[in-house]
Amino acid sequence: MIQIPRLSPPLVLLGLAGALGLALLVGNQVSSRPPEVGPLEPVVAAPAERLEVVHLQVGQTFGEVLQRAEVGWSDQNSLLLAFREQANPRRMRDGTRITLRWYPEGDDLRGVDVTLSRDETVRLLRDEAVWSSDLVRTPVWVDTVFVSGAVESILWNAVIDNPALADLPSRDRALVVDWMDKVFQWQVDFSRQVREGDSYRLTFEREVRPDGSMRSGHLIAAEYVNQGTPYRAIWFDPNDDGDGTFYDEEGKSVRRAFLLKPIPLSRISSRYSNARLHPILNTVRAHRGVDFAAPVGTPIQATSDGVVVYADRKGDLGKLVEIRAPNGWVSRYGHLSGYGPGIRVGTRVRQSQIIGYVGMTGLTNGPHCHYELRRNGVALDPLSINLPPGDPVPTSDWGRWALESEERLTLLATLPGPPILRVAENPDADSSESPPDPGGD
Numbered sequence: 001m002i003q004i005p006r007l008s009p010p011l012v013l014l015g016l017a018g019a020l021g022l023a024l025l026v027g028n029q030v031s032s033r034p035p036e037v038g039p040l041e042p043v044v045a046a047p048a049e050r051l052e053v054v055h056l057q058v059g060q061t062f063g064e065v066l067q068r069a070e071v072g073w074s075d076q077n078s079l080l081l082a083f084r085e086q087a088n089p090r091r092m093r094d095g096t097r098i099t100l101r102w103y104p105e106g107d108d109l110r111g112v113d114v115t116l117s118r119d120e121t122v123r124l125l126r127d128e129a130v131w132s133s134d135l136v137r138t139p140v141w142v143d144t145v146f147v148s149g150a151v152e153s154i155l156w157n158a159v160i161d162n163p164a165l166a167d168l169p170s171r172d173r174a175l176v177v178d179w180m181d182k183v184f185q186w187q188v189d190f191s192r193q194v195r196e197g198d199s200y201r202l203t204f205e206r207e208v209r210p211d212g213s214m215r216s217g218h219l220i221a222a223e224y225v226n227q228g229t230p231y232r233a234i235w236f237d238p239n240d241d242g243d244g245t246f247y248d249e250e251g252k253s254v255r256r257a258f259l260l261k262p263i264p265l266s267r268i269s270s271r272y273s274n275a276r277l278h279p280i281l282n283t284v285r286a287h288r289g290v291d292f293a294a295p296v297g298t299p300i301q302a303t304s305d306g307v308v309v310y311a312d313r314k315g316d317l318g319k320l321v322e323i324r325a326p327n328g329w330v331s332r333y334g335h336l337s338g339y340g341p342g343i344r345v346g347t348r349v350r351q352s353q354i355i356g357y358v359g360m361t362g363l364t365n366g367p368h369c370h371y372e373l374r375r376n377g378v379a380l381d382p383l384s385i386n387l388p389p390g391d392p393v394p395t396s397d398w399g400r401w402a403l404e405s406e407e408r409l410t411l412l413a414t415l416p417g418p419p420i421l422r423v424a425e426n427p428d429a430d431s432s433e434s435p436p437d438p439g440g441d
């Protein structure tokens with residue numbers, strides 16, 4: 001195994017934030033470039049080899065590539081054996097890049113590199129008579145990015161065009177917008193409520209490859225100021241298992257127990273109504289749900305955690321999934337073309353998990369998802385009720401939360417923006433207003 005050290009995170013805190021005041025766009029991120037290390041350094045100094053690069057064709061196997069390249073039989077077997085120690089030769093993706101490294105003279109192979117993914121390469125080396133293998137991981141650099149900006153019209157442009165993020169590939173900038181949208185979906189409808197003069201601040205941690213692309217990343221703290229009201233979200237992961245979530249500066253969940261809609265980018269084609277003219281039957285019937293129009297095959301997300309209690313055809317609703325959530329809540333998704341991976345009665349699902357795909361089964365005149373929310377058997381309008389809040393920071397984690405949230409808010413506060421004032425100190429304290437501090441200032 002070739003060891004490539006994982007570089008420790010340099011927290012790039014630059015002190016220029018205060019000086020910039022309410023400057024339009026500020027960023028002091030990515031000040032340190034990823035190290036200039038290629039994923040595969042030559043084992044021996046240069047011209048001692050002749051490279052032949054081939055790409056796995058559809059239906060072709062690694063063995064066939066070796067055969068075609070006229071690698072000797074004993075080498076072929078030994079290579080496959082060594083390769084199997086790292087990966088399954090039958091599970092290689094079409095287009096996988098295979099680099100055959102020949103000695104410059106003669107027909108002898110000295111090494112083979114199989115690029116399994118952007119992050120993993122199997123390197124096969126001749127070890128006297130047999131072959132040995134190593135899994136080489138593309139090194140990543142961990143860093144923290146700070147960025148803030150003002151919004152002129154839409155959040156997308158404000159983030160995508162932020163010069164502070166110019167070094168990020170556009171795909172990664174789009175991801176940042178998506179994170180913001182997901183985190184603040186219950187507070188701000190970025191498609192309708194954004195106003196000129198809104199602003200944002202965010203910091204995120206990421207793993208960067210040598211080519212500057214992000215292998216993974218997540219927000220640490222974020223703020224969106226919408227029409228003068230700041231909304232904040234702080235990442236907290238008490239078990240350090242990646243399964244954290246976001247809370248506001250007072251430790252309340254930023255999330256709600258239900259998503260607003262089961263398909264993020266969809267159009268409402270029919271609202272909840274006690275009497276609507278049915279588009280096909282042409283009679284007046286109640287519509288105890290909301291229809292979200294989207295192309296056939298669009299993934300549909302569970303709007304809450306819960307258990308699947310129904311996944312089958314049901315009359316006019318066609319293929320239907322029903323999910324039971326705590327406290328008597330049930331959500332239903334109809335007209336599906338198919339069910340999500342592993343979705344059957346009894347399956348536990350998490351909020352946002354894909355439970356099915358948009359279709360036209362049952363009685364419908366176009367592809368859409370019929371979405372219903374019921375509580376104790378009573379249908380409710382999912383667009384007009386006050387969705388139940390998510391759980392706050394657990395009392396048992398409060399000590400750690402207090403420390404970590406303070407640190408994360410401090411990161412945010414290095415960027416220009418409104419002051420961050422915290423109120424809550426203890427979740428068990430009286431939740432009513434505390435008496436004013438008699439000392440004043």
Ligand SMILES: [Zn+2]
Nearest residue numbers: 289290291370
């Ligand atoms: Zn409907």
